[in-house]
Amino acid sequence: MIDPRFLRDNPEAVERAVRLKRESADVERILALDQRRRELVAGADERKARRKTESRRIAGIRKAGGDAAEAMEAVRQLGEEIRRLDAERAALEAELEQELLRLPNLPADDVPEGEGAADNREERRHGEARRFDFAPRNHQELGEALGILDLKAAARTSGSGFFFLLGAGARLERALIDFMIDLHVREHGYLEVQSPFLVRPDSCTGTGQLPKLADDMYRIDRDDLYLIPTAEVSLTNLYRERLLAAADLPVKLVGQSHCFRREAGSHGKETTGLQRVHQFQKVELVQLVRPEASAAALESLTRDAEAVLQRLELHYRVVTLCAGDLGFASAKTYDLEVWAPGLGRYLEVSSCSNFLDFQARRAGIRFRGEDRAVRFVHTLNGSGLALPRLMIALLETFQCADGTIDVPRALRPCLGGMERIG
């Protein structure tokens, strides 16, 4: 959420952000609502002050045995006025809140302007795309031939966009999760967390999925819960409505979860195999930091995610998302895109974002500094990494001419020493 006071002082900056992010919001109207709200508050406050002093005076009169009937009647009427003003204010505030929740975060200054993926800025590349002396197959062909992936059975069981992993396929995914969590815990200093997959609507509002992305999430209507689209939701909300001590920061969490996405409106495109599915596992990194530390934290969190790809000897690139491609809640995002030679394209395996105080304000995550002042923390998160697309890159990159798969060295210990699949 945008600080209402910032909005009041910098409406043009917010309007620009809305435009750059291709959102729609009526800033004028929000300002008018806010103005009216403050008028109502002032009116009610003045009457409440009078009621208080009058009530005390009445207490004095009665204690002295006097007749306070007239004053009591006056205060009663004051009470009616207050009730009316407060009711109007409450309705207005609810409306204002809804509007504020629909305002996107402002893109950071160093985020390029632009419409979509084509305008993203490539920051760096790591490694090189592997060259083949045979025609590389895609992961679906490889996986089905090896009997470790079954999409048809999943379609019968659950519908399109689901998959079965079998044997070494399932084992590989489990090993990768272990590998990644261990790396982040032992070498990057994260605390391992296992978090809920079902969350309340408020938690989704906290991280910014609601209200805008309601259609992209699965909802359990009967219990008013949402299936998380990412562990970001539950991990970040671990500290919702809490006041932390300065010494508690930074908080660095790593958690594995299943992620559930309806993928409404993304039918048809780039859906071969495991590229875009309704349910998948992901290892997620979340950090809560002091405001002044968030820019550096985004860099280090991104490096933490990159370390996974480097150890697995995969070719990837890092891009900075342009404003038009940036998520609703994010101020700045780096995408990690891994090379999938069978598909012949880069796949987004991680999105590392700095939300500044946008999520913290919505979720009520604050800290008390050494100066005793209370401020909102800054939140960040990034995939570290998403499993299906990581598996795609591994299978396609390390395939052999005979359709078997070499296991990268770093992963072998997690697979009981297995060197080859197939």
Added chain:
RNA sequence: GGUGGGAUGGCAGAGCGGUCGAUUGCAUCGGACUUGAAAUCCGAAGGGGGUUCGCCUCCCUCCUGGGUUCGAAUCCCAGUCCCACCGCCA
């Protein structure tokens, strides 16, 4: 699903119609003492809003929302959540 108990400042925990925004303890911060620290002593300090150059003042806030009352942390109603026990169950 059933029954009972509870929700108060960072935490613990009093208060149960009238200077209560709230006693107290722990934690925190400042000071004294000390070579330094601990201990001890003294002092400060909840959060939000409005207004203001800023402060003071002001308003709200004792789970949430209604109600009773001149006046509610305190009384009434509804809801939410938490805990315990029972039942069911991975």
